[in-house]
Amino acid sequence: MSFHTGPAVAIQHFPLKLVSRRMLAPSVGHYTFVRDDGQPLDFIPGQFIQVHFQYADGTATKRSYSLATIHDHALGPGEAVEIAVSYVPGGAATALFEGLEAGGHVDASGPFGRFCLMPTDANARYLLIATGTGVTPYRAMLPQLEAQIRERGVRVVLLFGARNTDELLYGDEFRAFAGKYPDHFRFVPCFSRELPAPDSPHAHADVRHGYVQQFLDEFAPDATGDIAYLCGNPNMVDACFEALKGHGLPVPQVRREKYVSSK
Known part of the structure; x- marks a missing residue:
């Protein structure tokens, strides 16, 4: 890690x-x-x-x-x-x-661990990126994010990669949070295999078909205002880290945690 x-x-x-x-x-x-x-x-x-x-x-x-x-x-x-x-x-x-x-x-x-939001952060936006159980720490961060939204108007984008809706961990909670703060929190599920049915509660405008790293450019990472968190599959973490560096984000503004499955 x-x-x-x-x-x-x-x-x-x-x-x-x-x-x-x-x-x-x-x-x-x-x-x-x-x-x-x-x-x-x-x-x-x-x-x-x-x-x-x-x-x-x-x-x-x-x-x-x-x-x-x-x-x-x-x-x-x-x-x-x-x-x-x-x-x-x-x-x-x-x-x-x-x-x-x-x-x-x-x-x-x-x-x-130190994969935490920092009290000294003065950024305009958080880019939270995860695959699988790597989304778990972002669930724990929701009260802190809510406080920062209310106190300083921070914006948050959560890009979450899963194969299908069955594997969208805590998806209902993130979707509800996005509904509560539509101007500040975007929940972007990225399904690599199967998109939700049109009548599914998971079907909405921010759903994407593919891997999270494919959609990072869409959100125009900005070194002057963004802090990014990467958590989950090591290949995703590495790919997004390189992409964020390509957008000019310095290493201290990209916080990483890799998950490796062990038997």
């Missing part, structure tokens, strides 16, 4: 108890945990946790998951710990999560 310099939060080690799970896509589950030591998990949206477990032979291993949690400050920070888990056929982590029932536990540590 690649990170930019940002705020620090104390790293902790803690047990997580599963509260619920639901399927976001045929091979992606949304898991809601609580810390089972009575403490909140105070984190900055964009950070991730690591889940620790063992292979069948007893060898210790771990997997990283971006936090999808939307803080409810009325309840206090970190009431829930939410992550999106991609299922990999034959994967050890997949077996762990598929076999986890409500009330079951995993061992976790964190938070880690």
Whole structure:
């Protein structure tokens, strides 16, 4: 993973108890945990946790998951710990999560990472670009983006690559946010394989057919006003990074995190 310099939060080690799970896509589950030591998990949206477990032979291993949690400050920070888990056929982590029932536990540590919105940002627009579960940190950022829209009128474009509507993770939430702030937030799903049916709620003017990197030029990246975030498939991240540099964005204005599937 690649990170930019940002705020620090104390790293902790803690047990997580599963509260619920639901399927976001045929091979992606949304898991809601609580810390089972009575403490909140105070984190900055964009950070991730690591889940620790063992292979069948007893060898210790771990997997990283971006936090999808939307803080409810009325309840206090970190009431829930939410992550999106991609299922990999034959994967050890997949077996762990598929076999986890409500009330079951995993061992976790964190938070880690600096893939976060910065309080010093004075940009006019954010370009948020993701594929697959790489969109997870942007869900966690929605309250921060809402505050910046209200306080300084920032504009946001979210380009999200998926194969079809079944894999458009958190699509309903992003579409609802775009409906709430139509002048400031554009949600642009890019479907590489199958476009939504005309009567689908996912069918709207900002839907594109192809890969996210094909449509970046359409939004005219601007070094004087844009900060870009890239999260997901390494090939997409690299292609968009080069394209943004071609538009003149300096490296500090392009913040990256690559997701690599592990068994």
